[in-house]
Structure formats: structure tokens, C-alpha cells
Amino acid sequence: MRKRTLYLLQATTALGGMGYGVMFTVLDDFREKYGITEAQLGIIVGVGFITGFMSQILFAPLADKGHAKKLVMTGIAIEIVGTLFMAFGQAFLPLIIGRLLAGFGVGISEPALRRILILSDPERMGQNLGLIVSASVAGFTAGPIVSALTADTLGIAAPFLLVAVLLVVVGFGLFNLQFQEANIEDAPTQRLAFDMLRIRPLAGAIVIGLALFAMIGTFDAVWSVMMDDMKAPTWVANLGISLFAFPMIFLAPRGGRLTQKVGPFKASMTGLSIGAVCLVMYGTLWSPYPMLAIGIIHGIVDGLTITGGSAAVALVAPRERLASAQGLYGGLQTLTGGIAAVLAGTAYGIIGRATFVWCAVAMLLFIATGAWLAKDSLHITGSDNPIDA
Template identity: 55%
Template sequence: MGYGVMFTLLDDFRDKYGIPETKLGLLVAAGFFMSFLSQILIAPLADHGYARRLVTFGFLIEAVGALGMGFGKSFSVLLGARILMGFGAGMALPAIRRIVILSDRENMGRNLGRVLSVDVGGFAMGPVLSALTADTLGLAAPFLIVAGLMLTAGLVASTLHIEETAQEDQSKEHLAFDLLKTPALAGAIVIGLALFIMIGTFDAVWSVMMEDIGSSTWMANLGITLFALPLIILGPIGGKLTHRIGPFVAATGGLLLGSMCMLLYGNLPVAWMLLSVGIVHGIIDGLTVTGTGMAVGLVAPPARLASAQGLLGGLQTLVGGISATVAGFTYETFGRRTTYAITASVMVVLVITGTRLAGSSFKIKESDEATGLYGTV
């Protein structure tokens, strides 16, 4: 939710605090980069008996970052707050996915879809919070609400009973980079990178682009909400679809269609057309976006699920950060058409590369898990 609030206030940061587009891109990117480090270095601890603590402290650190975003008025303060929010999210999310996957492997797709619905639902509430509170109560108001919710979530998580990995089942490896030796797992991650190439660009320039074509702030916020609503509603349904047709098939199909949507964002002239594409894009993502997480869950060793999910999430956020930085620069220098065309092209290249790496595992389904299709190093 905090990210959804920040995302819709980027143009306010530009207009009120004098922060240029390139630095706005860096602001978005900083959270991605910090989340990368957290997911790579900290998240594997969830496989070593610390899953509940990572979820708890992750939420609490995000709350502190939200307070900084609310009261910061300079680029340096906002940057520090964004770093904290990225670090906290990177700690918590892989641990949450590990808990969800292991709690009911037979319904992994549906349950990951529910996680998506909750995650995106929080993001979608960000613009609503901004619209209701930022203009009347000040820019700090929505971030204060987010901080309170994060603090509550952290305290609740600290009281939950979570089955941790038994010591005898814990991997001796702490970092997860050795998992990239598994071609199918590497393929799933490369395909997943295309998603965050798209997200990094979208996040860095959407609100600025809408303002530059003459759209009002409320319409930019509406666009984000209309994009997110299908993901909230369709998350569990998309998880079941991914279960049925296979995660690699779902992910590649959705991302190739998504690349077409990115081209349209760069070329359509008026806001209502962009909003229409956003709705279609949201439906596509709602039905397919759980694919990469489920693919990693199927081909990764069971004792290293958090490490594998952290590796996926970490590399995604790193690429998302790079994408946001590049998008801010290309938008300011060359305009939106070039920015979105570059993004779409890179997405297609990554999907094709990941598909080739996946090889025979491309058609793997959740029901194939029992046949021994986990990745082997």
C-alpha cells in the first residue's frame, strides 16, 4: 500500500519539492535495489528457522520507511525512507511465499493467487488513500495511515504460529545463486525478469506521463486502480488457470501480450484510451502473473523454497530498479514512445531466452511435481 501511495504522488514530489523526473526514477529504483539486497542476503534465513521473524521485522521496517516518506521534503530524506521500505518488503515477501507454498502444495496456484490479490489490493488502495487524504490533509496523511497498518501487521505476525524448517532439513547454503545452475529454475527467473522490466517502466513514468498529456491527478489514480482491480479479483482464478495449463505457459503468454500493451501506452494519444488498455492489461496479468512464482516453486528443492523465491524476487527488483532508472532518463530525454518501445522489446527477448532455458520443463504443471521434476544441481 505504501508503494501505491508513493507511486501516485510522484508528480507532487516533482511540483512541490522540485525533484526532476530522473531523480524520481532513482527514488523508485532505490526501493527496488534495496529489496534486491534484502531478498538475496536476508530472505534465505526463512529456510533456516526465521520465517516468522522475517515477516514481523519486515513489516515494522516498512512502517518506519512510510513515516519517512510522509515527513520527508527533500530528495535525500525521501530516498532514505524508500530504501527502508524496500528493505522491509524484501525481508518479508519470500518468507510469506514460503509459508503459503508449504502450507498446501496441492493448491499452490490458488494460494499464490490469493497472495497476489492481497498484495495488489494493498497497492490499489494506495491511490484511493492519496485521493481521499493527500489534498485535504497533506502529503503525509496517507503515509501515516500506511505506517499504522504496517505496524499492526507486524505485531499480528509476531503472534502467529508458523512451522519452521527442521534443523536437519536446512540447507548448508546460505545464498541461493547456486540454484541458477538448474536450467529450468534459471528459465523461470529470466521470464520473471520481463515482468519487472515492465513494472519498473510503468511505475517510473505513468503518473508523469498522464500529467504531460493533460490528464488530471484523479484520472491518473483511477488508471492505477482500474489496472489493479482485475488482479485483485482474478488472482485466485488466475492461480487455478496457471495450475491447469502450467506456469511457464501462463507466464510467457501473459508477458508477450503485456509487451503489446506497453507499445500501446507509448503511442495512444488520450487518457481514456490508455485507461482502456490498462484494464485489458490488468485482466491479462490477473490471469497469468502467478506463473513465474509457481514455476520456481515447482522446480526448486523443497528445503530451499524461500531462497529460490528470494532469488526470483531479488533479481526481479534489481531489474525493476534498473528499468525504472532507465525509463526516467529515456522519458525525460527521448519521450514516452521510445521508452515504452524499448521496454516491450526487452520483455520479448527475456521471455524467449527464459523459454529456451526451461527446455522440456516448459510444459510442467503442478500435478507433475510428484514425478520428480524438481531442479537438480
Template identity: 25%
Template sequence: MKETSYWSRNFILILIGNALLFMVYNMQVPVLPLFGKKLGLTPAQIGIFVGAIMFAALLTRLFVPWFSGKFSKKVLLVVGILLYLLASVGYPLLGSFGLLVLLRLFNGLGHGITTTYFATSAAAELPANKIGEGMGYFGIGTMVTASLAPLLALAIVQQFSFTAFFLSCIGILFAAMLAILGTSQPKQPVIHTAKKAAIFDRQFIPQCSLVFILGVLMSGVMTFTPIYAQLKHLTAISWFFFVAAVAGVVIRPIVGRSFDQRGPRLVLLISTVLLTVGMVMIAFIDRNWLLVVAGIFYGVADGAIYPTLQAWVFKVTSVENRDTATGMFLNSYDLGMGLGAVVLGALVEDIQYQGMFLVLAVVGLIYIGLSLGLSRRWLA
């Protein structure tokens, strides 16, 4: 009974709302770089445009303790989705680099709020001994929609227009809003802000360090693989993201159970090796089938590392400190994503796309050793 109690109406609606929001996010992953390229932006400008969302999300999460003390999670999720909507309406209407970055910052405010409170709202529905498995299933909702997102997004752009794409994003965001409006606010004990964890807590340095580097690696793949594949005259980029998402869906329940039983070390070892192999494969892609295979490696790694690190954070923090712990964790990831997009965009202008992906492969090798060292020392 206890083991399945988290499959409540609230948990399901939160899962659906989160999945739909991330569908929009993952639809934008392959399209926004192409949208920026169409507008004439340079690789460095595309990196700033795409990465700006992460910096805004990071700053937003610094106010998580204040938000939690003033508003319910439901209200905060509604506000976050509205900010996402504002950005999606503005993208096709504003064509200058400065205004696009400004809109991306608004998008980032919404991203910071929603990613924090979707995760903590879901975790609040889970029993302590099923955090890994429960968050794994929660992540499956994200991965299922992510598997459809690139195919849908690129098909809309190719068959219709960028405007039609943004209208589709708006419709999906309205559906996410309806899911959240359908949830009920659970009764929670009053938590005094003074007793909450600080914005920075050294307890979470291992997980946050690892997720920061993961963000750098992911930003390189998500931002520049579509353009690199286009330059290589490859047509399977949508299938790259599709198989990556499917691989992530398949691996997450396995990863969740492994974490609950053995902790993070084994999962991190296998997945970081696969991630490094995927980076090398992307650097040398010259065939569509190779791009698809690289997507499998990337998808398994992404589907394993992130939820393992997130479950690890939930495992070592108290229930009342989850909001602030989640904010620190997500800020580390978004800082990696944001800095990665900007720095790697500048790097591309010096060493080209293949050189940039080879640099990421070297970072992946370092990541293997770092993952093993930190998970051994700080094993949950």
C-alpha cells in the same frame, strides 16, 4: 479436506498482513514520483529515488539463508514491517534528495525481508498439488488492496496533503503488524544450512530471467505513467491503477488453475501479448478512456505473469530450499524494477516519455518469444 486445508488461521492472517503491506507499497507507487516532482527532483533523480528500494531489497535477500537459520519467519516479518514504518515516518520530514534515497534504502531492507517471508510463509501452508491455486488466492489479497490503493492515495494527497498520505501509510502498516503478531509459528523440521540451496542456482535461470524483464517493464509503468498522464492533462491515473488491480484479481484464480493443470506456457503466451499491447496503448494515450483500457491490459498481464512465474519456482524446488529460491526470484524482480527505474528515468531525458514507452513495447515483443522459448524448454 486436503484441498481446503490451507485456509487456516495462519494462512488468512499471513494473507491479510501481506495485502496490507502491499497496499502501502501500491499507495506509494503513484504518489512518490509526484512527491519527488513537487520537491523539484529531475526525472533521473525520481528514478533513483523510486528504484533505490529494489536495490536494498536485493542486497537484503542475499542474507536469506543466514536469516532463516537465526530467526523465525514471524520475527523477520515484524522487523521488516518496522523498517517500512521508519521510512514512512521519515519521507515527509526529510526533503533533500540524498536523505530521501537513504530512507528509500531502509524501506528496501524491509521490502526485501517482508516479500520473501510473506511468500514462503504462505507457501508453507499449502499442499504441493495446490501451489498454483493457493498462491493465486494469496496474490488476490494483494491485488484487492492494490485496487483501492491508488484511489485512496491520490484522493488523500488531492484533498489533504502528502503528510496526511504518509500518516495513512503508517496506520495501515500498524494493522499489518497486528496481523503478523496474531499468527502462530508452525512446527518445522530442523534444516541444516549446509544443505540449503546456494544463493544462485542455475535451475531457476528461466523464471528469474523472465521476472527480471517483467520488473523492468513494470518499473516503467508504475514510475512514469502518473507523470506522463499528468503531462498529457489526463485525470484518470487513479482509475488506471484501479482497473489494473481489479483485472489482476479476476484473472488470478483462472491463472492458478491453468498453471496447476497445464504448466506456465499458455498463461505466459497470452499475458505477454496483452502486456505488449498495453505498452503501445500507454505510449499513445490522449484520452482518459484509453488510459483506463490500457490499465486493463496491464492489470491482466501483471496479474498473470508474476504469480505464474512464482508458482513455477515453488513447483521445481524442494520445501527446505524455498527461502533461498524465493530470495533469488524476488531479487531478480527487484533488480529489474530498480535498474528499470534508473535507466528509464535517464532515457526519458533523452527521448521523452512517449519514446520510453515505445522502447518498452519493443522489449515486450522480445519478451513474448523469450517466454515461449524458456517455458517450452524448462516446462514444470
């Protein structure tokens, strides 16, 4: 894969993460300045996950039929429009429309992007997936920094506008590139990918991966509001996000190589189990300051294992339906994240920080169920099941 192509695909993913990171860190501003309730904040966060689910499920199979580049470009265009709605919306309706469009755009482009990465350099699949995760996390981590530098002085719209402008630049850069496309004559005929859930190892990999987005949806909907309610300074809330995410920027590519070597199922289950323990700590610690230390540990573990799910799906899915499998995996993850965000936003208003503990229980149930489904494939590695371009 040409470095320019890899860099632009990384930038696409990074800007998607940055837009989300900006939104995540201004949720308390939406509440205070626009009168958005906690439940509405949970819906705004969650609805992007749900549209991400729909777009990945509906459009990912098209990437296996020779339309990967079109999907990436269309997704970027829709994401730009959604980001502009987030920039100028000052009430619940325009904000939720913006989040709907942004989630839809990311969902259209992501499976196609992953297909390009996996097939362009199969021997470095784990590393390249790690680089994409690293870019996404780097963008998400930069979101609070961009917000801190621009939102207070230039207004809430400023960081969103910056993301939109950068997406336009990246879109122009991708427009003239050629991607490896599937042969339309040999493309699979299935319109959707749900039939692949009959493949037990694939179903197991997906179910295990749902634990990740149950955690993400809960964390994203509750963290900022929880920090505010605990009277933590704004810098503590933003630093907590950065400390959680920062290790993943540097460790995800190395973690991708590690998961491909030791086995993606093992890596994913181990990392998510440790993540569940970290959630329990967020729900029970007495002060926001020790939570920062837990966030560092959590970020390191996730950085080393987060690519396990995508790598597992790539290894057990039919080769001619890689994008469909990645879309099914990502779509069901985002649906789970959306449901978790909505439930967490509502539950937090009732049971407070115990929301994290209940999420940890749900994560362990997902991991156990997925391990049972994929019990005959838990020990596979990248060398056992090489992917042919």
C-alpha cells in the same frame, strides 16, 4: 492453513502494496512541491527495487533454516520506519532513505511469507499465491484512493502515516501466531542462492519473470509523469492505475489455479507477451483515454497469469530451498525493476513515450531467453510436480 494466518499474511502484503501505491501517486506532488526532478523520481522509485533485491538475496535463505517468522516480523518493523521517512521527508535525501528502508523491509519478509504459504497447503499453492498477489494489488490499488481522500486535505504525510499505523496493527496480530518452520538440523548449508542458477528450468523461470518487473519498473516511473505531460486530469491518471490493477484483485486467485493446471511457464509467457503489446500501445496512442481501455485488458491478462512465475519457481526448485529460490527470483526481479525504473525515468526525459516501446522489446528478449533455458520444462503443471509439505 488457518484462515486468520492467511488473512494476516494477505494484510502484510496488501499494506506493502498500499505504501507503494501511495508513493506512486504522489510523485507529481514531490516534483511540484519539493522540486524533485524526473531523474530523481526515477531513482526514488528504483532504489526501493534495488534494496529489495539485496534483502531478498541476503536474507531469504534464513527462512529455509527455521527463521521465517523472524524475517516477516523484522521486515514489517523496517517497513514502518521507511514509511515514516516517506511521510515526513520534504527533500530528495529523506525520501530516498524512506524508499530504501521500505524496499528493504518488504524484501526481507516476502520470501519467508511465500515459503509459509507454499508449504502450509501445497495442493492450493497456486490459489494461495494468487490470494497474496490479489492482496498486494488490492493494496496498491487502494493507495491512490487513500491519497485522494487524505493528501489534499491533511497533507502528503497523511496516507503514509495511515499505512504505518496499519502495519503496526498487523505486526501485533502476527506476533502471537505459530508458523511452520524448517528443521534447523536438515536445513541447507548454502548462505546464498546463486548456485541454483545452474538449474536450467529454474534459471529460465527467473529470466521470464524479469520481463514482468522490467514492465513494472518502467510503468511506475513514467505513467504518472506522462499523464501530467499529456494534460490528463488527475482522476484519469489515478483511474488508469486502478483500472489496470482492479481485475487482478479478483482474478489472481482464479489465475493461480489456472496456472497450476495448464502450466505456469505457458501462462507466464503468454501473459507477458500480451503485456508487451499493451506497453507498445501506451507508447503510441494519441490520447490518455483509450489507454484506460488498454489498461483494463492488461489488468485482466495479468490477473490470470501473474502467479505463473512464482509457481514455476516453486515447481522446479529443490524442496528444501523453496524460500531461497523465491528470494532469488524476487530479488532478481526487483533489481531488474529498479534498473528499469532508473533507465525509464532518464529515457523519458530524452525520448518521451517511446520508452514504453523499448521496454516492450526488452520484455520479449527476456521471454525468449527464458523459454530457451527452460525448454525441457515448459509443459510441466502442478500435477506433474506436486510439492510435498
